[in-house]
Structure formats: structure tokens, C-alpha cells
Amino acid sequence: MELICPAGTPAAFHEAVDAGADAVYCGFRDETNARNFPGLNFSREELKQAIAYARKKGCETFVALNTFMRAGAEDIWYRGAADAIACGADALILADFGLMAHVAEKYPEQRLHVSVQASASNPDAINFLVDTFNAKRVVLPRTLTIADIARIGKSIRCEMEVFVFGGLCVMAEGRCSLSSYATGKSPNMNGVCSPASHVRYRKDGRDLVSELGAFTINRFPEGEAAGYPTLCKGRFDIADSSGYAFEDPVSLDVMGELEALKAAGVSALKIEGRQRGKAYVAEVVKVMKAAVNSPPEQRGALLSRLRSMSEGQKTTSGAYEKRWR
Amino acid sequence: MQLIPPLLTRPLGVVPLVVIERICRLMFKRIGTAHPGLFERLGEHKAKRYAFLPTDVPLAFVVEPASETIFVSRKTAELAADAVTEAPLFMLLALMEGRCDADALFFSRDLSVTGDMEAMLAMRNALDASTIDLSKDLARLAGPFAPLAGRVIGEIRNRALGGEATAWN
Numbered sequence: 394m395e396l397i398c399p400a401g402t403p404a405a406f407h408e409a410v411d412a413g414a415d416a417v418y419c420g421f422r423d424e425t426n427a428r429n430f431p432g433l434n435f436s437r438e439e440l441k442q443a444i445a446y447a448r449k450k451g452c453e454t455f456v457a458l459n460t461f462m463r464a465g466a467e468d469i470w471y472r473g474a475a476d477a478i479a480c481g482a483d484a485l486i487l488a489d490f491g492l493m494a495h496v497a498e499k500y501p502e503q504r505l506h507v508s509v510q511a512s513a514s515n516p517d518a519i520n521f522l523v524d525t526f527n528a529k530r531v532v533l534p535r536t537l538t539i540a541d542i543a544r545i546g547k548s549i550r551c552e553m554e555v556f557v558f559g560g561l562c563v564m565a566e567g568r569c570s571l572s573s574y575a576t577g578k579s580p581n582m583n584g585v586c587s588p589a590s591h592v593r594y595r596k597d598g599r600d601l602v603s604e605l606g607a608f609t610i611n612r613f614p615e616g617e618a619a620g621y622p623t624l625c626k627g628r629f630d631i632a633d634s635s636g637y638a639f640e641d642p643v644s645l646d647v648m649g650e651l652e653a654l655k656a657a658g659v660s661a662l663k664i665e666g667r668q669r670g671k672a673y674v675a676e677v678v679k680v681m682k683a684a685v686n687s688p689p690e691q692r693g694a695l696l697s698r699l700r701s702m703s704e705g706q707k708t709t710s711g712a713y714e715k716r717w718r
Numbered sequence: 719m720q721l722i723p724p725l726l727t728r729p730l731g732v733v734p735l736v737v738i739e740r741i742c743r744l745m746f747k748r749i750g751t752a753h754p755g756l757f758e759r760l761g762e763h764k765a766k767r768y769a770f771l772p773t774d775v776p777l778a779f780v781v782e783p784a785s786e787t788i789f790v791s792r793k794t795a796e797l798a799a800d801a802v803t804e805a806p807l808f809m810l811l812a813l814m815e816g817r818c819d820a821d822a823l824f825f826s827r828d829l830s831v832t833g834d835m836e837a838m839l840a841m842r843n844a845l846d847a848s849t850i851d852l853s854k855d856l857a858r859l860a861g862p863f864a865p866l867a868g869r870v871i872g873e874i875r876n877r878a879l880g881g882e883a884t885a886w887n
Contacts, residue, residue, distance in 0.1 A: 401843065401846075402843065402846060402847035403847065404816065404846065404847050404848070404849060405846070405847075430839060430843065431760075431761065431763060431836050431837075431839055431840035431843065432759040432760060432761070432763075432839065432840035432841070432842070432843030432844045432847070433759075433843045588836070589835040589836040589838075589839045590835070590836040592835040592836075593832075593835065594830070594831060594832055594835070595832060596830070596832070601827070601830070613827075615827075616827070617827075618825050618826060618827070619824060619825050619826075619827055620825065668821075669819055669821055670816055670818070670819040670820055670821070670842070670846045671816045671846055672816055672817055672818055672819045673819035673821070673822065676819075701822065701826065702819055702821075702822040702825075703822075703825070704821075704825055705825060706825055706826060
């Protein structure tokens with residue numbers, strides 16, 4: 394199975410390639426990219442150089458243009474696609490059906506992957522994108538069980554890529570409006586979930602309080618590991634109880650289920666984390682590469698090294714092994 | 719990660735600030751010369767002021783990317799900055815080199831950030847995208863003794879980080 398690794402900067406890109414990535418995914422420094430964070434991402438020239446570097450080392454580059462086009466401003470996305478193809482991208486990762494149609498028509502030879510942001514999570518939806526836009530691969534949402542993935546795999550006519558490690562989005566990606574509700578900005582339209590411009594951390598006594606827009610998301614007592622200020626991982630007061638209604642501040646790790654994912658027909662394993670630093674990318678890719686090439690009984694020890702780098706310093710298999718609370 | 723022993727930081731309380739600031743500006747200029755595009759990624763956040771407060775040193779450092787200047791003050795002085803990062807000194811230096819992942823240190827509560835998060839995130843990404851290597855960049859200040867200085871700085875860094883944050887290639 395291929396290992397698909399994240400890069401938010403050229404420095405992180407080099408780390409991912411050198412650590413053994415089979416493919417690196419990245420995006421432009423604009424709203425075409427669902428990781429449109431300040432200071433992150435690639436200029437056209439940086440992408441061109443990165444692709445050349447990867448190609449020399451036998452590594453592929455996938456370019457994510459995975460936000461939804463704004464009516465009247467489609468040209469920003471069309472130019473993004475044209476430039477990524479001109480730079481030599483091995484695949485484009487797209488979410489917007491209009492952009493898929495544009496790429497399929499103008500660049501029929503270009504390999505097209507369906508982004509997780511497209512929310513294609515059943516055989517009918519996926520096969521529609523395969524038949525209509527010649528999509529070669531679908532990135533599945535993190536809301537499916539492994540049994541769901543296996544069932545889908547039997548009925549679709551393209552490759553499957555799944556997230557196996559890193560940030561855990563528990564919502565129907567591409568459809569979630571929580572960030573938009575709290576801040577007016579979303580990953581779908583602006584490329585930012587819980588944008589830093591609306592985030593505040595403040596100390597209240599010994600507690601760390603995180604706020605997003607007008608909402609208090611969490612209060613971490615001293616010594617408790619902190620998390621990102623996303624509504625889906627906020628601590629809520631519900632009736633007489635206080636706790637995490639959707640998901641704890643925690644990261645995804647399903648490397649323990651590698652054999653089951655392989656049996657389900659998954660062909661590529663994706664690491665989340667384009668917003669993370671190059672030290673994280675280097676370490677995670679190195680460990681994940683070793684884990685993929687190790688017998689199952691050795692993987693646990695290898696991956697335990699990564700837990701301290703994870704959100705909340707905890708990991709979960711999430712929906713892949715769904716157990717309702 | 720090693721903290722600076724109080725025995726070493728105590729003299730900083732009596733050394734004139736102007737001397738410390740001059741040394742810091744020399745090093746800051748050296749890094750800027752070695753990495754001319756360092757702050758390009760800041761975009762609109764280039765005009766802001768970034769404070770770095772080492773928890774184990776009685777000094778505060780404020781970086782002003784627009785004027786490419788660093789200011790040093792005692793921690794007791796009032797701080798004029800848009801965003802503030804607090805962590806032990808060696809951790810801040812490791813972050814500058816991209817040897818540690820800032821998010822991971824934030825999760826573990828070893829590092830705290832207050833103020834304008836977007837600006838500090840941009841700064842983190844700008845530093846992470848650079849290839850700052852203090853043992854190489856600062857050693858050049860030692861002129862003919864640069865190779866020796868580089869080895870000394872590298873050794874101090876390895877000991878300070880305790881092998882836990884030397885991941886990048």
C-alpha cells in the first residue's frame with residue numbers, strides 16, 4: 394500500500410520525500426486549498442521545484458485543490474488546476490464537481506483523485522464521479538467503519554485511499570458547518586477550520602481556556618494535555634453532565650488495523666498534517682514507513698513513539714472501529 | 719529538554735541591557751543575512767510584533783520583522799507585542815530551527831501562546847519553512863574559528879535537546 398504524506402512547506406516536503414513517502418500531497422498558498430493557513434503552502438515556483446525533487450527520488454506529488462469554487466470567481470480554481478498540471482502534478486485532489494468537470498474536459502489525461510472534502514461515502518456517489526469525471530481514486534471520509542470500507546471497495550471502480558494517522562475530523566467533511574457557524578469561515582469555502590484569526594487562548598488561574606469566536610471551547614486544568622479549538626472537540630455542558638459530546642481532543646491512529654484495511658481493498662494510506670511542522674512530518678513519515686514494512690506485532694511499539702506528538706497526546710481508531718458511547 | 723541553570727541566568731540580571739541587545743541584534747542580523755526571505759511568508763502579519771519569553775531566562779525578546787530588528791528587555795518591563803510565546807529558551811531555539819513540532823509542544827503544555835494567534839501561526843510557519851541552523855549560521859560570526867564555534871554550538875544544542883528533537887534531515 395502507498396504511503397501518502399503531508400507537506401505544508403517546501404522544507405516539510407523534502408522531509409517527507411527523504412523519509413520515504415510514496416507520494417506527498419500539498420497545495421497552493423490561496424483559497425483553493427483546504428489548509429489555507431497563514432504562512433503555509435506553496436507558491437507556483439516552490440511547487441515546481443518540489444515536484445522535480447520528488448520525481449528524482451521516485452516519489453509522486455498530489456496537489457490538493459479541495460475547496461469549493463465561489464460563484465463568479467471560478468478562475469482562481471481553474472488557474473490553480475492549470476498551474477498544478479504545468480508544474481507536473483501526478484494527481485489533482487478535487488472536491489468541487491464543477492472543478493472536476495473542468496479538469497476532466499480540459500485535461501483528460503490528468504489523473505484525478507476525489508478529495509475527502511467531496512464527501513463521497515457510498516458506491517453510487519463514488520461510481521458517479523468515476524464514470525462522469527474519470528476519477529481514479531477516492532479519499533474516504535473518517536466516518537466509515539472498516540466493514541463499510543470493505544463493502545464500498547467491492548462495488549466501486551476506482552482505488553481507495555484512507556486516513557490512517559493524524560488529525561481526526563469526525564464530521565461529514567465538505568458538509569460540516571460548525572466552523573462557519575462559529576466564525577463565518579469554513580474549510581469548505583475558505584480553506585480554514587476554526588481559523589486562527591478567531592482563536593484565543595488565555596490563562597485563567599492555572600487553567601488554559603480556549604475560545605473560538607464567541608464560544609468557549611474548552612478549559613484545560615494544569616497538567617491536562619491540550620487540543621485544537623474546534624467545536625467538534627469542545628467540552629460541552631449537557632443537562633447535568635460536562636464532557637465531550639462529539640469527540641475528545643484526540644488524533645487518529647488505525648495502523649493497528651493495517652491488515653484489515655488491506656483486506657478491505659485499500660490501496661493508499663494517508664497521513665493527515667499539512668499544518669504541522671517539518672519535525673513532525675519527518676518523524677511521522679519515518680515511523681509510518683517502518684510500521685508499514687514491519688510485521689503486525691512490531692507496529693504497536695513503533696507507533697507508540699508518535700502518541701506524544703498527537704492532539705491531546707492520545708490516539709483513537711475513531712469510526713473505523715465504531716463503538717457508540 | 720534542558721533548562722538553563724539559574725547559576726547561568728543570574729548574571730543576566732546585572733549585565734547592561736544594551737550589551738545583551740547588541741549581541742542579540744548581531745546574531746539576528748547574521749540569521750537574516752543567511753536567510754533573506756525568512757519573513758516573506760508572514761504576509762500581512764509582517765507589520766506585527768512578536769514576543770518570545772524564555773521561561774528559564776529573566777529576559778524578553780521582541781521581534782519586529784518589518785524593521786528586521788530584535789528588542790531585548792527585562793521581564794519586569796511592560797511588553798508591547800501582538801502575540802507572545804512562552805517556553806524554555808532551548809525549546810524556543812529548537813522551534814526557530816524547526817527541530818520541534820510546535821503543536822506537539824502546545825498539546826503537552828510545554829509551550830504557551832497568547833495574543834494574535836494568526837500572526838504567531840504565520841511566524842511559526844515562516845520559521846518552519848526556513849532552514850535555519852544556528853550552529854552554521856552563527857558560527858560564521860567567529861570568523862576563522864567558525865568550524866570550532868559550529869561544533870561547540872552543535873554540541874550544546876545536542877545536549878540541551880537530549881536527542882528528543884533532532885529529527886529533521
